[in-house]
Amino acid sequence: MNCIDYRRLITSEPSHIGADAMRHRMACRACADFTRETQQLDSHLRDAMMVETPADLEARVMLAATGQSRRRGRRVALAASVVVVFAAAFTVFNSYSPERLPRHVIKHLYHEAALLVPSETELVPRKRLVQVLERTGVRLTQDIDHVVHAGICYFRGHLVSHLVVNSEQGPVTVLLLPDEQVSKTMPIDEDGFLGLIVPVKGGSIAVIGSGATYPRPVEQKFIEAVEWST
Numbered sequence: 129m130n131c132i133d134y135r136r137l138i139t140s141e142p143s144h145i146g147a148d149a150m151r152h153r154m155a156c157r158a159c160a161d162f163t164r165e166t167q168q169l170d171s172h173l174r175d176a177m178m179v180e181t182p183a184d185l186e187a188r189v190m191l192a193a194t195g196q197s198r199r200r201g202r203r204v205a206l207a208a209s210v211v212v213v214f215a216a217a218f219t220v221f222n223s224y225s226p227e228r229l230p231r232h233v234i235k236h237l238y239h240e241a242a243l244l245v246p247s248e249t250e251l252v253p254r255k256r257l258v259q260v261l262e263r264t265g266v267r268l269t270q271d272i273d274h275v276v277h278a279g280i281c282y283f284r285g286h287l288v289s290h291l292v293v294n295s296e297q298g299p300v301t302v303l304l305l306p307d308e309q310v311s312k313t314m315p316i317d318e319d320g321f322l323g324l325i326v327p328v329k330g331g332s333i334a335v336i337g338s339g340a341t342y343p344r345p346v347e348q349k350f351i352e353a354v355e356w357s358t
């Protein structure tokens with residue numbers, strides 16, 4: 129893939145660019161920068177739209193509207209009910225069934241696609257890794273090497289650890305999901321990503337790479353090395 133094709137794709141279909149484009153971005157500094165800028169703009173827009181609506185918003189807006197002219201009050205009430213309907217639709221759209229878990233994992237990867245570009249080769253210090261894991265209820269029972277990113281993300285209604293590990297097959301994303309119970313291993317094979325969601329005691333672990341094979345070694349490592357403290 130060349131730069132023109134890549135940029136056309138990232139601007140028209142930012143959430144479905146596929147592994148080919150990912151590889152171009154890893155190899156091309158200019159396109160990596162371009163993507164970062166586009167995504168920053170994107171996330172500012174999203175933040176502006178995703179303001180959480182308090183449960184009593186409608187009532188509060190109605191209350192605020194009383195005492196003002198009736199016409200204005202009606203208009204505000206209408207706006208409030210639109211917000212409430214929108215929030216309800218959003219909840220239904222985001223139903224957290226286990227069947228949708230693989231799709232949500234891929235979506236989350238795209239949401240933070242910059243993490244798949246191994247630009248920071250600096251390793252995450254063990255202390256920081258332990259802190260991140262602790263905050264999401266995970267204990268480390270063995271050391272994990274080659275961790276290049278460790279962050280806490282909001283995923284399907286919960287805080288989860290989001291790690292990126294450098295492996296022989298390139299960067300592999302690991303999401304530790306204490307609150308997601310799956311009854312058996314779920315494969316992920318989408319847009320050039322290959323991964324697995326494996327059940328572990330107390331939750332599940334999603335491991336996703338963009339190499340030619342499932343990132344089994346990383347999966348095995350994590351199954352051995354993490355434990356849920358809840």
Ligand SMILES: [Zn+2]
Nearest residue numbers: 130131156159
């Ligand atoms: Zn390029």
Ligand SMILES: [Zn+2]
Nearest residue numbers: 236240281290
């Ligand atoms: Zn994340």
